[in-house]
Amino acid sequence: MKTINELKIGYIGFGNMAGAIAQGLINSGFKASNMYAVAGHFDKLSEKCEKMGGINALLDPLELASASDIVFIAVKPNKIKDVITPLAEALSEEKVVISIAWGYDFERYFEEDVLKTGTHLICTCPNTPVSINKGIFVAENRHSLAEEELKSVEELLSNLGRLIFVDTKLMGASGTVCGCGPAFADLFMESMADAAVMYGIPRKTAYEMVSAMIEGNAALQLSSGKHPGEMKDEVCSPGGSTIRGVAALEEYGLRAAVIAAIKAIQEK
Template identity: 40%
Template sequence: MGGALATAVSKAVNSADVLISDMNKQKAEDLAKTIGATATSTEELVAEADFIFLGVKPQYLENLAKEIKPYLDKRTNRFVLVTMIAGMTIADIKNFTRMDAPVIRIAPNTPVAIGEGIVLYTGSFEVTDEEKEAFVSCLSEAGLVTEIPENLHAIGLTLGGCGPAFVDLFVEALSDGAVACGLPRNQAIAIASQMVVGSAKLLLESGKHPGELKDAVCSPGGTTIQGVRVLEEKGFRGATMDALIAAYEKNFALKK
């Protein structure tokens, strides 16, 4: 995910100004070469960057915090820590770094890699409006960047992060049905995928309720309403809601 975000940022700003560091030096150099960024040491990155993205796994945060704190303490200019570490709150980041620095907590999803993703963010009280504006501008090529209260991060991440898997399953099921009716597999997947893209764009651009757009396709006595009837009989709507709620509740089980 860190690489996908770095790619998005490199498209929104001068790519050479994007600094990349990784425990695997070769990995950082390869990514930097691909997107035109600058591979550097962790020390140099935290000493210079305006927005410092923390993308390590939770179990590595304590060691990372110890590594970067001496360099952050020496800084005289403002910086913002940006955390995408799963399950880590703004308070957690401040506790590990033992600093009251501005912190932005983000929850991105995989489609940010192609500029069609979602980045949910929450800023600590120290983050200024100007810094939020600059942050959103940096990630403008990632997709939708929207601010939410921190207590809604779990459900926001579940919807935006788990949702792609649910959509992929839906596309696969649709294409399976089309194949069963004689359509070649590659065409079935292409048609189903484009249908999802087009439907989502229409929903976003029209501003209409999903039910209204659904009703517009369901002609009286037609084919679509019969398909909708079967989906309702099989519990499609309830199963989808239950799947999202189950994924949401798993967030809290993982923290125990």
């Protein structure tokens, strides 16, 4: 394949997640002019692409497929068959296809005849922090990329954060944790900030404090590899303030609520 900077990248669907991916790539030095996008509302698409530095807004998905080396499938799962099936022939011709449609795994694309056998496909689930190159791409272990193609995809997606491969059976839960998890973290951050405001800390300062605290603590865990429980114990002095707060969180069911949230999505 071409070098990363030479690749032409297309987005079929250009909603929040596709836009986040494009923004992250632009942040990493990728040229907006080397990207193409199609979406349902061309006027809105054109405005968005212009604001992002000159991404090429196209009307015809077939034109996008022809122009692109790598094509992101970024339409809603319930529209996959209608939108992608007519493009199957074009996507099978020496293209790398990266699906970010949650719920569509590798096998499903071919079982439902959405894509032609032999299409070079990898299925993933990203989250929105890819827009600032701090995201996660969970990728299915099963794919049909050649070795060189896989290396290029790994290099491309690693610019956006962490790339983590999992077995097919774990894609659903992994997508829930990584894709829905930011909303749960946002709720926690908002709650912490509300408490800070209740005790007089200005709202803007409270958000800055809470976000920086979570960012630093997450970075510490990733750097050290320590079990979160061990990190918690290091902060909880006997009879101290932190263990009292931890006890209150346990009393009000923080762990159970978080697990229930994941379960609610997985069992929907």
